[in-house]
Amino acid sequence: MMKKVEINIDGMHCGSCATLISRALTKTPGIVTANVNYASRKARVEFDESLLDEQRLIDLIVSKGYGAKIGVDPDTERLVREKEISDLKISLIFSALFAVPALLLGMVFMDVPYRVLLLFLLATPVQFVVGKNFYLGAWSALKNRIGTMDTLITVGTSAAYFYSVAAMFGLVTEQYFETAAVLITLVVLGKYLEAVTKGRTSDAIRKLMGLTPKVATIVREGREIEIPIEEVMVGDLLLVKPGERVPVDGTVVEGGSAVDESMITGESIPVEKTVGSTVIGGTINKNGMIRFEATRVGTDTVLSQIVRLVEDAQGSKADIQRFADRISGIFVPAVIGISVLTFVAWYFVFGMSFPFALMVAVAVLVVACPCALGLATPTSIMVGTGVGAQKGILIKSAESLEMMHAVNAVVFDKTGTITEGKPRVTNFLTESEDEVPTLIGYAYAVERNSEHPLADAVTEYGRERGVNPGDVSEFRAIPGFGVAATVDGRSVYLGKPEPGVLGADMETKVSRLQSEGKTAMILKVDNVPRAVIGVADTIKATSARAVEDLKRLGIETWMITGDNEKTARAIARIAGIENVFAGVLPQDKAEYVKRLQEKGLKVVMVGDGINDAPALAQADIGIAMGSGTDVAMEAGSVVLMRSDPLDVPQAIRLGRATIKKIRQNMAWALMYNIIGIPIAAGILYPSYGILLSPIIAGGAMALSSVSVVTNALTLRWVKLQVTP
Secondary structure, three states, rough: OOEEEEEEEEEEHHHHHHHHHHHHHHOOOOOOEEEEEEOEEEEEEEEOOOOOOHHHHHHHHHHHEEEEEEEEOOHHHHHHHHHHHHHHHHHHHHHHHHHHHHHHHHOOOOOOOOOOHHHHHHHHHHHHOOHHHHHHHHHHHHHHOOHHHHHHHHHHHHHHHHHHHHHHHOOOOOOOOHHHHHHHHHHHHHHHHHHHHEEEEEOHHHHOOOOOOEEEEEEEEEEEEEHHHHHOOOOOOOOOOOOEEEEEEEEEEEEEEEEEOHHOOOOOOOEEOOOOOOEOOOOOOOOOOEEEEEOOOOOHOHHHHHHHHHHHHHOOOHHHHHHHHHHHHHHHHHHHHHHHHHHHHHHHOOOOOOOOHHHHHHHHHHHHHHHHHHHHHHHHHHHHHHHHHOEEEEOHHHHHHHHHOOOOOEEEEEEHHHHOOOOOOEEEEOOOHHHHHHHHHHHHHHHHHOOOHHHHHHHHHHHHHHHHHHEEEEEEEEEEOOOEEEEEEEEEEEEOOOOOOOOHHHHHHHHHHOOOOOEEEEEEEEOOEEEEEEEEEEEOHHHHHHHHHHHHHEEEEEEEOOOOOOHHHHHHHOOOOOEEEEEOOHHHHHHHHHHHHHHHOEEEEEEEEEHHHHHHHHHEEEEEEEEOHHHHHOOEEEEEEEEOOHHHHHHHHHHHHHHHHHHHHHHHHHHHHHHHHHHOOOHHHHHHOOOOOHHHHHHHHHHHHHHHHHHHHHHOOOOOOOOO
């Protein structure tokens, strides 16, 4: 049996660490997939329980020199993150207290007595107290036969430090104690800033987790009792007062109120709740007191599912991230090789002094930054999926977010997607007004036993007019056509019109209704056409704006429906959709999506029903409306909680903006190293006399990671909606 777990990992210092753990996990028999995210410090692993258990996974990660825990609650995660930042801050202050005087003594106050000894005393605590973690990380990496950022920092600062020790004993002439101390301080500064800014990338998911109240008020035997949220069970009767958060999902059984669901759906207008209405855990009860019965608790609530979807997306990898992983795997060995070649070239080939060649080699080691590469993609994915969740757009994977930027065609299902999905009778046309009540009664009677979506519209029409349905017998549904029955002894049929047999007047009525985008049904009594019923499904207020917005993005739009061509074209015209697939059977929708893909289009399918699930799965990206069926939401790679068509172009804009940030970050990380490493190696020195000192190189390296995370955070201010 397959099982998925999320493992919190301590001690990862760069993307190479994540690559090491990922390789170790994926090579282990029984592990199906393993995604290790350096930005979130988590691994998501799918494994075969018959071959492995959770403890084996933990032991495997620990054996590589890292800490690992399963089942860490959000509060503990927050405390761990805060402790990490606090520890880095203490290390930074401690390091700076020694490094700043060392820098002044090494660069400014050159004539102080016992200067080299003082520098040794100042640099040593930084090297071995603050730098201890770098040594431990480098040793762990060496045991695992890989290179990490710890390797680069350890080799670089150790070279400067021990060369200076040799100088202190008169073995060589120059010392670089202040270089070693300041380098470690700058690296710690970079790690501190990175931890602070990286913590903000998961703000959205922390806010979602914080929506659930700690306690709930339940009603038992007429008494109100406050209990921990974890003890609420399905079937419990709960009380929510004005201003309180709804603790779990449920159905209102008493009272009424307006509930703010903006934190779940992104919709700012409070939703009215009455008896029978569904309430969602984490939402805020605004003005009335309600009692409701719990229907979903714990990990089954909508909020828990949203958090799980976002976590899954943040833990997944985009294709571009796999490219970065491949680079990270060879990055550190390549940098060490370049550093050695740099030393050899300057000392043996160009005849420069040993201290000069050493410091240039050290500059190469410390300017290189594998962290920026490791952070370029996951930080953008974390922020992008978080922004989507806050706006009611749930993106299930990094691949879906990445694919969004390539989309050039969107196919909308009609019912429940372009339209409200609530058809109503708009016309009841007959030759004699006196017969209308009787004929409505026949239609009401025959449709009462039908499960067809249009049946509800007809029965509701009959109820509203207070007619009494007759006695029904011999009911039968005729798939694809309509329903028939015997009502009060008379044969009644209600369904699709049959062209050519209705008579001129009825044909005209049918054509008029279809041209208006309505579904026309013919009512026959004793096989004689007696009335034409027009049923319309109201187009959503934002459908036309959504289509217009997609056109601005350069995206083709299509509508697919089982309606006839004339009705479908009328609806499409109102929505602004130019391309229509009409008369499509539910099981054939996926085939039509496939046809578009065969033309070279990257297709988004938007739907909400069970019959949309195959098409959602066939499409490059399936977008399911949140009000739809569980099957459709499962098949979709994106879920729109508000069921608003306008969120489709917003999702695409979010995908494009995220990929843009990823590319910017990747370009910056690559260009920084491609330009920085040669300059540090002294490529400009022969012609221009420009040389990058190790201290400046270390500072640049520290800021490179921070700049990547900061750029990813700007996604929070990306404009997704175009003002009409």
